[in-house]
Amino acid sequence: MTLSLTTQPAGRTAGTGAVARGPRRPLRSFWPQYLAVAPFYLLFLIFGLFPIGFSIYLSFTDWDGIGKIKFVGLAQYQYLISDPRFWNAVGNTLVIWLLATVPMLFLALVLAFLLHQNIRFKSAYRVAYFLPNVTSMVAMAIVFGSVFSDSFGLVNSALTALGVNEVPWLSSNWGIKITIAVMVIWRWTGYNAIIYLAGLQAIPTELYESARVDGAGNWHIFSKLTVPLLRPVILFTVITSTIGGLSLFTEPQVLLGNNGGTDEAGMTIVLYQYNQAFTQFDFGYGSAIAWALFIIALVFAVINWRLVRERSTDSSSQRRLWTATTRKGITR
Template sequence: MSTIATTRPSTEAAPTGPPSRDRKRRRRREALPLYLAISPFYVLFAVFGLFPIVFSIVLSFTDWDGMGDISFVGLAQYQYLITDTRFWNAVGNTFIIWFLSTIPMLFLAMVIAFLLHQNIRFTSFYRVAFFLPNVTSMVAMAIVFGSVFSDTFGLINSALTALGLDTVPWLSSSWGIKITISAMVIWRFTGYNAIIYLAGLQSIPTDLYDAAKVDGANLAQVFFRITVPMLRPIILFTVITSTIGGLSLFTEPQVLLGNSGGAGEAGMTIVLYQYNQAFTEFDFGYGSAIAWALFLIAAVFAIINWRLVSERSPRTPRRRAAAEEARR
């Protein structure tokens, strides 16, 4: 007579406590190569990114020429910055140049992207041609613009003289300098923003454009009633990045006019003034204070632009229903 051995299921619960020390060590050994693989980025960021940021904050509360001892002066650098007329002149120049360059630049970029999105020939050639100024050497560009806007032998003044008009002191007057720098910014970054807008246009459903054509809408109506509303997130991105870039303008005035900022410091921007104080006057404490003041100004204007553009964005059906329910 054979007996059948039966096994009863074990009623002992699996261990639910913390893993054993061996298991922890094994996990650490398995994760170590992964952490070593990504460690170069964090090391470089800590050395060349995080440390300069923290050190600049510390320097803004000190008086240091880069060689002697660092002396702590508290808020003295910021107190002097508030009363510094040269700093506020640089702030005014920066905002004027930003206004003269950013608004025309973004509008032209939108129009160019809209035209490139149409069914035209040689689209790839036009994309490369419009993007080419963004990768052109700034020194070469400054030489070209210096020749075009020169007071004596400039191409523009030569054309004005041929037409019997008075010449314009582009590089020796306050508004002439600002217009010249703004023209450089527009020429350099219009194609860059146009490529960004073109990428956004390609994500818009073509059914909207087909329906507009069936209804008899012209290009202007399609542009302002379909393209612009659908591109509000892209417009928000370009407005914020252009604002930050415009407030931190340095290369164009420095290469074109030098560290002096031109006649009457008309081309002296905030970053150029900060560069002069830190690396020409060797006042690193005050230069750091200017840098953090610029950071606050850029942050405030980025928030303002974000609020202005985002609040005008079209509401989704859920947001529209919630708004109607709130009114009731």
């Protein structure tokens, strides 16, 4: 008689090969973990999810904040489409965004490129450029209101000393838009420069060294190497700057007041929404404006996302592109 001994793998039952599972722990045994994360979800439900859902509901109603809520369907959105003041606010917002974003990102990229070089006191420059971003917006608006004042502003005083006519910065259509755009540029250039600098530090230094060996100057390195490799970071800053530009509120509100200045030249979408909801107490229409702004921002986000998907390449492909370019030779 032959005695045959077979052993089963640990954790499996004989004949079936199924994994033997231990007894399931009851749900109540995880209460310490659930209790630890509960405050976040509770606060998000109260101050995040509920206001979002309630604003959607309010956009289909007519409510002054005190009386009975009256359901009006799509009437608020129908009025919004034909509201000239809303479209004026949309136009003002887009013009200010264009005047501010393009020079701001270009200056930020140039500053980051210069800070990435071997210069003295690099950390001090970084702090100095980032300081406007943490400065009080109210204080900054008061200072800019004095600098660009029509009657006693420093800018007009400098123009007069140069023999140039004074510019009504705070009482003309384009003057108001340019002033707000300058405020945005002054505040956010350093912030974006720090982001670009972080992206530059991720680029291998041997690429710059090989470019200089091949005879490339600073401009060719900046335009042919730095900008292509920073394209994903640039598109990220474009997206964030677009969202911030469409949500512009504090600068025009503190500088010009709730009416947006002369002919409502500084009336942005968010400032108009604030006026309707918290000055006119038309919370239904204010909610409709807020969701219209969300749709506009979503459209811009989708456009930028498509740009990222279609134009972004991985770092290895970018390195091969630069290698092929430098082999052809780049002159100063």
